[in-house]
Amino acid sequence: MEYRITDGIVEAIIESHGAELKSFKLLKNNEEFMWKADPKFWGRTSPVLFPIVGGLKDGKYIYHGITYEMGQHGIARDNEFKVISHEKNKIVFLFESNEETLKDYPFGFKLYMGYSIENSCLSIEYRVENISHEEMYFSIGAHPAFSTPTSENIEFSDYYLEFEKNETASRFPLEGKNISRNTIKFLENSKKIELEEDTFKDDALIFKNLNSKKISLKCKKNTRVVTMDYSEFEYIAFWNKVGAEFVCLEPWNGIADFVDASGRLEEKDGIIKLEGQEKYKAILKIEIQS
Template sequence: MISLENESLKVWVKPKGAELKSLVNKKTGIEHIWDSDPDFWAKSSPVLFPIVGGLKDDTYIFEGKSYTLPRHGFARDNMFELVSRDKEQATFKFESSEATLKVYPFHFDFFITYVLDGASLAVNYKVVNTGDIKMLFSLGAHPAFAVPFDQEEGYNNFSLEFDTQEDLKRWPLSPEGLIEKEPIDLKLEDNKLDLTKELFEEDALVFKNLKSEGITLKSKMSQNYLKFTFSNFPFFGIWAAKNSNFVCLEPWCGIADSVDHNQELTEKEGMNTLAAGQSFERGWAVEVG
């Protein structure tokens, strides 16, 4: 694995999927990334590309041809090349190949860059269309943050505080992981969502068009916190595996198919378009204290 370190943080990134595996606050000794326990969920921070969520019957149609992709696409399961690195920054690259073109007919370069800045880690995604036709894609993050910070605190003592007043509506997922037709109100207390193991019994909480660009994870029992910031992501997911000690904060440029989608890629909600030779960038950051 590739390590990055400064006076405040130590980070480890695995080249497979360019996946963040560890984020340690050196001042407190707290490990903030889920340990990938396979009894619950064997990943820690997979990238979602070139789709977010699931496709109806795992299939989409482009220019009259059907293609099959698994939930969240294929980038997370492929090796990335380390293209640059110093003590506090690293950039990884994954590019289209004969294998990817069989299931996704677009040429691309996909870069993920990790940068340390004091007690913050910034993660940047860059997609480049290296082909000669318009590229259609979705992109999302899926970092899992360990909860509680200290075993004595307990999961139920934690909450997620949104930085802007929200009138939340969550979009339920069908048993097949598709977006249902109507949202459900989700009320907050003092703009906070209290964490409980029961919160995710019906899968992820999926939101559209949050006003907030920051969410703070903190405990009622200590001053330690984790602030997650993001911008220009029209969709957002919050999830944890059943009875697990983590919470995923997931900014998305893309979303699963709706239950009544016709499977045409050009008509899929949340698709981004990129002209030949052009690039697309998004990012998120986490600050710990």
Template sequence: MITIQNTKLKATFNELGAELASLINLKTGKEIMWEGNPDFWGGISPVLFPIVGALKDEQYIFEGQTYELPRHGFARRRIFTLKESSENEVIFELKSDEESLKIYPFEFSLEIIYTLVEKKLTVSYQVKNLSEKEMHFSLGAHPGFAIDTKNGLNYNDYEIAFSDDEKLEIHPLIDNLISNETQTIELDNKTLSLSYELFSKDALVMTTMKSQELVLRNKQNNHKVIFTFSNFPYFGIWAAKNADFVCLEPWQGIADLENHNQELIVKFGIVKLEKNEDWIADWAVEIE
């Protein structure tokens, strides 16, 4: 485990998946991240690469060949190299290798940079195409934030405020694939109240959300975290059944549409990089 900290925050990371494992508010001692209880969901903040969500039949086709990839890809199951580390910043890197090329035929470098400044943790991603050919990929974040249900509080005391949305257009998931149909959730003054029932049919998947700032807050005590992101056009909100967390998930790419032909190059939301080209995106969480 790798740790960085300043006077406000302490962050801990696992080299497996370069995953953020803990973020502690040093003023209050409060843990911001979900505990990763495997009885509900063993993840905390996995990186989703080189796909987001599920493929139809867990397969895709590229240049006439069929490959298999598990849901959310393989990066979260790989050991990253610790490239650089300082008191307030850490950089992890994952590169393609003989094993990855069997299931994903592109040479790449994926760097994840975690930086602490005052009360904010910023997470930046840089993907570089090291192949001779055009590279196709998706990447998503999946951080789970703890919901405090102790000392008289409950899950329904929490809400998410959106900076620029009056309503949410949701794509339902059907056997882990994206429906072409949409459902509308009307927000109350740009605010979504949390409940266990909200996720009874899986994640809320959005491809047209306008907001790039969300505030997760407790209505009883006004404890909150401010969540911002850039260069992620799609978004998911999810929690496991009856579990005390909520995931705020900025994505570049989504699961296969239910009528997708499995061809990678025409997959909805796929990113295309030319040789030696970079793609950069980030998200941040600020503690209030």
């Protein structure tokens, strides 16, 4: 079921299945900023990544000597969330462990997804509670796809990504669904990533611990801008399905398995450990303008 929140200037629509952000628009001109989820390219808009980000080595992990299987980006995106509260400008969803989740992920948890709008800014709160007395391990991330509409005068190559600061950084390349440690130099004292049709031909661009805490998706030929504050996330990745009119801005606390991963969950790169009864929170902020 879809739920709307608004501050009268912008409006967001969130689907209870996966607590997935489906729409974020400016009301003054009804301009949509989210990808339309065309299944020809990619049928999602903004999946919640939990309790893993990316893919596991061989699709499996080991915990306390038991092998578990889990698909890419985890289980939250394919499950129904309950609505805990809903007001005009905010809503909170809950997904919690059950008999089915325990088959793939042996931890008792509550995952709250809170969406709120204030002063035209959409805040997304990721809150995880360990409801057991034992430690738990997880990763969490966002995967929103923002539209890059084209026309006779605007091509995909007219869009670009701009960090708030100049960056000198290397990216992590993918090998299949896993990550290579052989990083590739990518940014040299620059704050811009110019987008071309083939920028993502080798999959996502993945960075860790950049100086910038904000990233903007802009167009050279209009005033359309998406700005994301990902200051509470360790990794940032960018992705597009070649030929589609969108770019994903993906802040992660966690990462796909590296090619040399041991497979042990507690040794996984980027994994977060919560002690018994402990709570975790991270907030992502998105602003749009045109």
